[in-house]
Amino acid sequence: MYLKSVELANFRNYESLKIKLMPGINVFYGENGTGKTNIIESIYCTAMGRSFRSSEEAILVKQGRTAFSIALNAVENGIERDFTVDYDSSIRKKRVAINGNRAARLSQVVGKLPVVLFSPENIMMIKGEPSQRRRFLDDMLSQFEEEYFETLGKYLKEVAHRNYLLKGIREGRVKRENLPVWNEQVMNNGVKIILSRVKAVEELNLMLEKELASEKFRVHIAYSSKHYSNYDEKALKENFRSHFLSRTEDEITRAATLIGPHRDDLEIFYNGLDAKNFASEGQQRITSILIKLAEGLLMKKKKGSFPVVLLDDFSSELDEPNRGFIGKKFSLFKQILITTTYRENLRGFDPAGEFEVAGGVVKTK
Amino acid sequence: MYNYPQKLQKLINEISKLPGIGPKMAERVSIHILKKDVEYIDNFKEILEEIKTLGFCTICFNVSEGPVCDICADDGRDKSIICVVESSEDVITIERTGKFRGYYHILQGLVNPLNNVLPENLRIAELIKRIGKDPVKELILALNHTVEGDATSMFISAMLHDDDNNVITTRLAKGLPMGSDIRYADEITLGQAILERKQV
Numbered sequence: 001m002y003l004k005s006v007e008l009a010n011f012r013n014y015e016s017l018k019i020k021l022m023p024g025i026n027v028f029y030g031e032n033g034t035g036k037t038n039i040i041e042s043i044y045c046t047a048m049g050r051s052f053r054s055s056e057e058a059i060l061v062k063q064g065r066t067a068f069s070i071a072l073n074a075v076e077n078g079i080e081r082d083f084t085v086d087y088d089s090s091i092r093k094k095r096v097a098i099n100g101n102r103a104a105r106l107s108q109v110v111g112k113l114p115v116v117l118f119s120p121e122n123i124m125m126i127k128g129e130p131s132q133r134r135r136f137l138d139d140m141l142s143q144f145e146e147e148y149f150e151t152l153g154k155y156l157k158e159v160a161h162r163n164y165l166l167k168g169i170r171e172g173r174v175k176r177e178n179l180p181v182w183n184e185q186v187m188n189n190g191v192k193i194i195l196s197r198v199k200a201v202e203e204l205n206l207m208l209e210k211e212l213a214s215e216k217f218r219v220h221i222a223y224s225s226k227h228y229s230n231y232d233e234k235a236l237k238e239n240f241r242s243h244f245l246s247r248t249e250d251e252i253t254r255a256a257t258l259i260g261p262h263r264d265d266l267e268i269f270y271n272g273l274d275a276k277n278f279a280s281e282g283q284q285r286i287t288s289i290l291i292k293l294a295e296g297l298l299m300k301k302k303k304g305s306f307p308v309v310l311l312d313d314f315s316s317e318l319d320e321p322n323r324g325f326i327g328k329k330f331s332l333f334k335q336i337l338i339t340t341t342y343r344e345n346l347r348g349f350d351p352a353g354e355f356e357v358a359g360g361v362v363k364t365k
Numbered sequence: 366m367y368n369y370p371q372k373l374q375k376l377i378n379e380i381s382k383l384p385g386i387g388p389k390m391a392e393r394v395s396i397h398i399l400k401k402d403v404e405y406i407d408n409f410k411e412i413l414e415e416i417k418t419l420g421f422c423t424i425c426f427n428v429s430e431g432p433v434c435d436i437c438a439d440d441g442r443d444k445s446i447i448c449v450v451e452s453s454e455d456v457i458t459i460e461r462t463g464k465f466r467g468y469y470h471i472l473q474g475l476v477n478p479l480n481n482v483l484p485e486n487l488r489i490a491e492l493i494k495r496i497g498k499d500p501v502k503e504l505i506l507a508l509n510h511t512v513e514g515d516a517t518s519m520f521i522s523a524m525l526h527d528d529d530n531n532v533i534t535t536r537l538a539k540g541l542p543m544g545s546d547i548r549y550a551d552e553i554t555l556g557q558a559i560l561e562r563k564q565v
């Protein structure tokens with residue numbers, strides 16, 4: 001899939017924008033704070049139903065205005081599709097539509113316009129908290145399968161209900177007999193999520209080994225949990241059941257569900273060593289880029305169509321040979337949108353479209 | 366700062382407590398009412414006055430004029446099957462499909478711990494009692510495929526098993542998309558889901 005056009009109205013610093021994009025590499029360059037990331041953000045919001053920078057939609061509305069709209073035209077095998085998002089902050093309502101047909105639920109949209117986002121923040125999947133690694137897996141899997149997105153939403157709500165029950169039990173408001181049903185729900189959806197994630201990790205590793213490994217870099221990831229290591233449905237359920245039998249007192253004291261995919265993590269290895277503790281800054285950056293590339297390749301395999309690659313702030317932090325190596329890998333995709341401060345940062349790339357961004361105005365070069 | 370006259374504010378406040386109505390909508394509705402003539406308001410008042418005499422059926426907890434609703438009073442229905450729903454609106458929706466000839470039981474909500482709704486706050490105990498009495502062979506749990514709908518179904522199934530009876534419980538089949546609300550399903554889809562219900 002590739003994007004043919006992007007239209008924005010009152011989105012971030014754009015009052016109105018209309019640009020035509022090309023298959024291949026599209027470069028947006030301009031000084032800091034001119035609105036390059038805002039363009040990437042508008043596409044990501046349409047694809048994923050939320051921004052990667054803010055969880056509050058009202059922030060996306062141009063200051064002094066009350067509503068924004070995004071309209072993307074995408075092409076897949078010669079067939080065009082219109083994706084639109086309209087948000088009105090005065091009634092706090094968002095409408096998302098494909099070809100003018102309004103989606104009743106977000107799950108009907110997520111994954112229909114596959115995207116892979118590369119941003120400087122990606123390095124946090126190495127350096128950061130477990131939640132950032134879970135987020136990586138969840139965003140990827142949500143685009144792969146509508147069912148994953150739905151199941152994850154249900155699971156997180158079930159955990160919230162269960163935690164509130166635990167609190168109620170602690171305070172003596174609620175009877176313990178309420179727990180078994182919620183244990184069962186948390187277990188059933190939790191196990192589904194774990195199994196999907198573990199399978200995805202295997203598939204990512206296959207991509208990392210087959211398509212992305214080199215003599216210099218070998219990246220490997222592993223799913224990790226404090227509570228289970230045998231990722232077989234029956235074994236996992238056993239783990240949950242025995243946990244609920246033996247740890248409930250502790251859970252009541254802490255009013256928290258202490259087992260499940262919302263507490264799991266990923267281990268990331270760079271050339272056989274734990275990347276968080278042993279890899280240099282540059283090596284961490286490369287590791288995160290390789291993992292995102294694996295995500296992109298896997299997305300292509302799963303969806304049978306190319307994801308749109310969004311490459312925000314392509315930095316000059318990588319040394320020359322690494323930039324060459326990574327640059328070549330990006331040519332595996334059909335369309336890439338790259339933002340950077342100076343055109344010169346993209347020496348060696350061959351852009352199909354170039355755009356100069358300055359203060360909310362974009363000039364096609 | 367200027368605000369609406371207090372009488373109007375009171376109305377807005379009351380209307381905004383209604384489900385699904387936010388503050389903006391409450392303002393719009395209130396001002397709409399305000400613009401109408403005295404006759405309209407009197408009529409409205411009378412309608413509200415009249416529904417005070419309505420209550421709930423003592424058997425199935427559907428809305429009802431008297432102690433027993435029209436459906437429960439109808440002897441010609443299939444006594445072996447009860448359709449369990451969240452609220453009276455669902456009865457109307459399912460009746461419209463024309464695919465169901467049994468009786469109903471209205472739970473008056475779904476289990477929802479975060480909103481402090483636990484099984485004992487619903488009409489589940491009354492349902493179990495009913496099953497003990499009537500020649501019921503099957504329960505259709507026509508509850509939404511949501512977290513709360515799933516949990517409520519599980520509570521009912523678990524309580525039935527504890528009670529040692531031979532009632533089959535079925536759940537509306539897919540065809541209803543996950544996370545969906547049966548009230549918004551079209552009649553064909555819902556009719557299909559009733560026919561293809563699955564044992565739980």
Ligand SMILES: Nc1ncnc2c1ncn2[C@@H]1O[C@H](COP(=O)(O)OP(=O)(O)OP(=O)(O)O)[C@@H](O)[C@H]1O
Nearest residue numbers: 012013032033034035036037038059060061062063
């Ligand atoms: N809601 C909004 N209304 C108006 N302007 C906004 C809004 N939100 C952000 N901006 C403006 O958008 C600009 C930031 O845009 P963006 O993040 O796209 O910059 P950038 O070109 O990616 O910069 P950098 O090179 O530093 O990453 C800032 O000037 C900011 O003030």
Ligand SMILES: [Mg+2]
Nearest residue numbers: 036037038313
């Ligand atoms: Mg930026």
Ligand SMILES: [Zn+2]
Nearest residue numbers: 422425434437
């Ligand atoms: Zn009745």
